[in-house]
Amino acid sequence: MLRELVARRTWLWLAGCLFAGPTWAFAMPDLMALLSQQRSGEARFTEQRYVANLDAPLKSSGTLSFEAPDRFTRRTLLPRPETMAVEGNTLTLSRGGRSRQFTLDAAPEMVAIVEAVRGTLTGNAQSLQRHFRPQLSGRAEQWSLLLVPLDARLAHQVREIRLDGQRGELRGVTMEMADGDRSVMQIEPEPAKP
Numbered sequence: 488m489l490r491e492l493v494a495r496r497t498w499l500w501l502a503g504c505l506f507a508g509p510t511w512a513f514a515m516p517d518l519m520a521l522l523s524q525q526r527s528g529e530a531r532f533t534e535q536r537y538v539a540n541l542d543a544p545l546k547s548s549g550t551l552s553f554e555a556p557d558r559f560t561r562r563t564l565l566p567r568p569e570t571m572a573v574e575g576n577t578l579t580l581s582r583g584g585r586s587r588q589f590t591l592d593a594a595p596e597m598v599a600i601v602e603a604v605r606g607t608l609t610g611n612a613q614s615l616q617r618h619f620r621p622q623l624s625g626r627a628e629q630w631s632l633l634l635v636p637l638d639a640r641l642a643h644q645v646r647e648i649r650l651d652g653q654r655g656e657l658r659g660v661t662m663e664m665a666d667g668d669r670s671v672m673q674i675e676p677e678p679a680k681p
Contacts, residue, residue, distance in 0.1 A: 513626050515612055521627060521655040523610030527554040528656075532561075534672040551674065555609045559601070573601050596641045600662075603634050603648045607657055619648070627654055 529552045535544040549563040560572045569582040578597065579588045591598045599618040606614035615621050618641070619634035632650045636642040644665055651659040660672040 513623070513630065515621060515623050517627065518623055518630060518632065519610040519612045521610070522607060522652075522657075523555075525555075525608070525610075525655050528552065528608070529677040530657075531675045531677065532672050534670055536668070536670040538668050539666070553605070553608045556611075557605065557609075559605045559608065573605065596638075596644055599636060599638060599641045600645065600648070603650070604657075604660065607632065607650050607652075629653055 529550065531548070532551050533546070533548045535546055537544050546566070547563050548565045549561065551559075551561055553559045558572075558574045560570065563569045567582070569580070572579045572581075573591070576591050577588060578591055578601070579586055581587075591601060602611075602614045602618050605611075606618075612621075615634065618638065619636055622633040622635070624631050624633070630652055632652075634648040634650070636645055636647075642665065646663040646665050648663075649659075649661040650657060651661075656674075656676050658674050658676075660670075660674070662670045
């Protein structure tokens with residue numbers, strides 16, 4: 488009787504293992520595959536920056552757009568219009584009718600910050616791993632990607648960047664600065680155009 492019970496339980500366990508299918512953890516290649524499916528996108532953002540010595544956060548809002556492989560634009564509408572556009576290695580800042588352009592190579596810290604967002608939007612794991620130690624948590628439906636800077640100069644300014652998303656959409660960016668300041672951006676993707 489005992490032998491039959493043990494044999495039955497063993498059979499049920501084996502059948503469960505064979506027919507349940509594999510259970511895979513959600514890993515970096517899975518996230519990058521989801522993200523790389525989006526070749527372009529537009530979104531609205533709201534951002535709050537918490538700065539030491541200020542009683543209330545600084546608030547801004549506007550639009551974001553990207554086009555793979557290397558074009559990213561942030562248009563701030565409030566509290567005052569300004570635009571930051573990155574294409575390839577060129578960064579253009581525009582405010583008050585004036586524009587200033589320079590190469591990202593001139594500011595290695597800026598390269599890493601731009602690549603944190605651009606690399607995530609395009610699913611470029613190599614770019615992210617070149618500048619950060621990535622730590623992914625969650626599932627495809629709700630994930631967080633923590634980026635810790637590898638470069639000492641960047642780490643002296645930025646402690647970490649956390650990107651949150653759902654499937655192939657980036658929904659939030661939180662940047663913790665080394666001096667204790669931080670910014671929290673919420674992103675609301677626009678519906679895809681037909």
